[in-house]
Amino acid sequence: MITVTGVRKNYGDFKALDNVTLDIPSGSLTALLGPSGSGKSTLLRSIAGLEHPDGGAITIGGNDVTGVPPQKRGIGFVFQHYAAFKHMTVRDNIAFGLKIRRRPKNEIADRVDDLLRIVGLDGFQRRYPSQLSGGQRQRMALARALAVDPKVLLLDEPFGALDAKVRADLREWLRRLHDEVHVTTVLVTHDQEEALDVADRIAVMNKGRIEQVGSPDDLYERPANEFVMSFLGPVATINGTMVRPHDLHLDRLYHPGAIEAVVDRIVRLGFEVRVELVPVNGDPRLSAQITRGDADDLNLVRGEGIYVRATHVPGGAPIPVTNGV
Numbered sequence: 487m488i489t490v491t492g493v494r495k496n497y498g499d500f501k502a503l504d505n506v507t508l509d510i511p512s513g514s515l516t517a518l519l520g521p522s523g524s525g526k527s528t529l530l531r532s533i534a535g536l537e538h539p540d541g542g543a544i545t546i547g548g549n550d551v552t553g554v555p556p557q558k559r560g561i562g563f564v565f566q567h568y569a570a571f572k573h574m575t576v577r578d579n580i581a582f583g584l585k586i587r588r589r590p591k592n593e594i595a596d597r598v599d600d601l602l603r604i605v606g607l608d609g610f611q612r613r614y615p616s617q618l619s620g621g622q623r624q625r626m627a628l629a630r631a632l633a634v635d636p637k638v639l640l641l642d643e644p645f646g647a648l649d650a651k652v653r654a655d656l657r658e659w660l661r662r663l664h665d666e667v668h669v670t671t672v673l674v675t676h677d678q679e680e681a682l683d684v685a686d687r688i689a690v691m692n693k694g695r696i697e698q699v700g701s702p703d704d705l706y707e708r709p710a711n712e713f714v715m716s717f718l719g720p721v722a723t724i725n726g727t728m729v730r731p732h733d734l735h736l737d738r739l740y741h742p743g744a745i746e747a748v749v750d751r752i753v754r755l756g757f758e759v760r761v762e763l764v765p766v767n768g769d770p771r772l773s774a775q776i777t778r779g780d781a782d783d784l785n786l787v788r789g790e791g792i793y794v795r796a797t798h799v800p801g802g803a804p805i806p807v808t809n810g811v
């Protein structure tokens with residue numbers, strides 16, 4: 487368990503961390519999610535001991551580490567741009583931390599073999615970092631961080647520099663890796679999809695503060711405020727209430743709670759269809775996300791009027807669909 491209690495960090499007048507309190511359960515994969523500049527990296531670096539908070543306390547596994555240097559905190563750290571030793575093979579890069587700890591040779595060999603398998607780099611051990619893809623290099627970085635059996639793994643946008651497809655593959659891989667090694671992991675990301683996909687707990691940060699902590703479902707379904715609601719996914723506002731675009735229902739018949747809107751645009755995105763609507767009462771335009779089947783049944787035509795209502799309001803009572811598609 488990591489506890490962060492009342493941690494503050496100022497840069498001049500600027501509050502990078504404004505009285506942050508957060509518990510990170512043992513064995514969890516917790517994401518620190520927030521926009522650029524919200525303080526995620528500062529918090530992660532404070533846990534690592536690379537940053538010195540102006541106030542507050544941090545414990546790791548029950549020990550107060552506030553004054554403890556990074557190398558004595560039992561952490562592994564992986565950055566977005568990982569600095570591998572270029573002149574060393576993959577094997578030697580992974581073995582590095584064990585060698586400087588003077589572990590016996592056979593123990594190092596066994597551990598490195600194990601890690602090569604865990605991170606899926608079997609067969610790459612004699613390559614040099616320059617002969618790896620970006621994704622393979624980050625997996626090597628993770629293996630190196632894991633080699634010394636850290637109590638905590640801290641990842642600062644580890645897949646940030648990679649393209650979308652590789653990122654998605656590595657997220658899935660990280661999830662499986664975590665299921666196998668169970669090391670308490672804290673992942674910094676500004677990508678809500680990444681956080682929802684990979685983490686079992688998410689702390690949403692904004693302006694140096696924690697807005698909400700919870701499971702992906704908690705945050706998505708029961709956001710504590712507008713910031714969390716809009717940061718976690720697309721939002722449409724209907725009758726003054728924020729809802730998810732897939733919770734909007736289109737109907738040719740009026741039902742209580744519905745508003746009338748004009749179909750302005752129909753965008754087919756594979757299985758989904760996005761319908762952009764202009765409410766006739768002058769409310770801001772909104773986007774509904776419906777299935778292709780529903781769109782076909784409705785036979786929507788641009789410029790026609792349709793009724794829109796929310797079937798589910800986050801944190802509130804769902805409005806049942808009783809009729810129509």
Ligand SMILES: Nc1ncnc2c1ncn2[C@@H]1O[C@H](COP(=O)(O)OP(=O)(O)OP(=O)(O)O)[C@@H](O)[C@H]1O
Pocket residue numbers: 497502520521522523524525526527528529676
């Ligand atoms: N050494 C520093 N000196 C001055 N200001 C800093 C320093 N380090 C960070 N900051 C400021 O503190 C704020 C928080 O930075 P931090 O890197 O923690 O944000 P972040 O949420 O990780 O953002 P990003 O996703 O862009 O990395 C930013 O506004 C940043 O400019």
